[in-house]
Amino acid sequence: MKLSDILAHADKPLISCEFFPPKTDKGEENLWNCLNELRSIEPAYISVTYGAGGTTQDRTKGIVTRIKDETGLSPVAHLTCVGASKHELAELLADYRAAGIENILALRGDAPEGMEHFEAVACGFSHATDLIAFLRTQGDFSIACATYPEGHPESRGGVADDIRYLKMKQDNGADAAVTQYFFDNEVFFRFRDACEKAGITIPIIPGIMPVGNFDQIVRFSSMCGATIPDWLHEQMAPLQGDPDAVKTLGIELAANQCRELLQAGVPGIHFYTLNKSEATIAIRNQLTDLL
Numbered sequence: 490m491k492l493s494d495i496l497a498h499a500d501k502p503l504i505s506c507e508f509f510p511p512k513t514d515k516g517e518e519n520l521w522n523c524l525n526e527l528r529s530i531e532p533a534y535i536s537v538t539y540g541a542g543g544t545t546q547d548r549t550k551g552i553v554t555r556i557k558d559e560t561g562l563s564p565v566a567h568l569t570c571v572g573a574s575k576h577e578l579a580e581l582l583a584d585y586r587a588a589g590i591e592n593i594l595a596l597r598g599d600a601p602e603g604m605e606h607f608e609a610v611a612c613g614f615s616h617a618t619d620l621i622a623f624l625r626t627q628g629d630f631s632i633a634c635a636t637y638p639e640g641h642p643e644s645r646g647g648v649a650d651d652i653r654y655l656k657m658k659q660d661n662g663a664d665a666a667v668t669q670y671f672f673d674n675e676v677f678f679r680f681r682d683a684c685e686k687a688g689i690t691i692p693i694i695p696g697i698m699p700v701g702n703f704d705q706i707v708r709f710s711s712m713c714g715a716t717i718p719d720w721l722h723e724q725m726a727p728l729q730g731d732p733d734a735v736k737t738l739g740i741e742l743a744a745n746q747c748r749e750l751l752q753a754g755v756p757g758i759h760f761y762t763l764n765k766s767e768a769t770i771a772i773r774n775q776l777t778d779l780l
């Protein structure tokens with residue numbers, strides 16, 4: 490089902506889950522087990538990432554096609570501008586059309602390993618805004634995009650730049666935006682208000698990263714520009730060396746964060762699952778009164 494229709498007809502906030510294409514057979518088996526387990530919480534859609542440097546194009550395509558054909562869940566395929574010309578993107582989108590894949594999360598992507606800055610290839614795109622405009626010419630896809638309540642690390646003008654470009658993404662055809670993860674809801678609320686003032690009307694779905702391994706989250710956050718508040722460091726610090734206690738606290742904090750967001754009227758919650766189902770299901774099951 491198309492993301493735009495799912496959002497337009499939703500009578501309650503939606504849960505969605507993000508996965509990455511596994512590299513091994515065992516990882517692949519785990520992915521299908523997780524998706525099976527997640528059925529119990531009825532995710533509105535499952536999004537599948539597109540590896541840094543465009544490295545997982547075939548695996549992303551294979552997984553979203555199998556999700557559509559075999560699970561009854563609605564897939565969203567991430568797509569980046571990295572390493573692909575307009576012509577190559579058009580070929581991939583023709584494959585998606587033929588396979589009945591209706592939803593694309595359109596991104597610029599990051600520079601491939603070994604390159605300091607993102608550079609568009611010849612006849613490729615430099616920004617997600619351009620990819621979204623192109624996607625609109627390539628069929629009746631529903632298009633989501635990324636956005637950054639704390640500002641994208643490369644945005645010289647800070648969050649104001651991201652709001653301007655989100656408006657451009659909307660004007661070029663995006664139907665919804667999913668945020669980078671954040672831990673301080675006030676940051677999101679300020680961002681949402683500013684987006685509204687800028688004329689952004691598409692649903693902005695907060696991305697939530699339950700902490701399962703704090704060192705890993707610290708590493709990710711330093712790369713993607715998400716701030717880890719002092720209170721989170723303070724609460725996690727005494728639990729180092731006790732992975733089960735970290736997971737339990739991570740679930741409790743994420744459930745509280747989601748509760749406040751849902752009470753403030755967000756259209757849904759997008760879980761960065763890191764290919765695990767346990768935390769997402771536990772959090773969702775604490776929010777039954779709101780979903």
Ligand SMILES: Cc1cc2nc3c(=O)[nH]c(=O)nc-3n(C[C@H](O)[C@H](O)[C@H](O)COP(=O)(O)OP(=O)(O)OC[C@H]3O[C@@H](n4cnc5c(N)ncnc54)[C@H](O)[C@@H]3O)c2cc1C
Nearest residue numbers: 538539541567596597598616617635641643644654667669
């Ligand atoms: C929900 C979500 C899912 C993601 N999934 C993936 C994935 O599957 N694969 C992957 O490799 N990465 C993924 N990423 C990471 C993403 O690719 C990086 O954050 C990347 O650096 C920026 O992508 P973007 O689409 O936001 O880029 P853009 O929106 O193009 O922004 C990149 C930078 O350029 C600036 N900018 C934007 N538009 C313009 C314009 N028209 N003119 C001038 N400057 C502009 C922005 O301010 C920003 O600093 C994801 C991120 C999020 C939040």
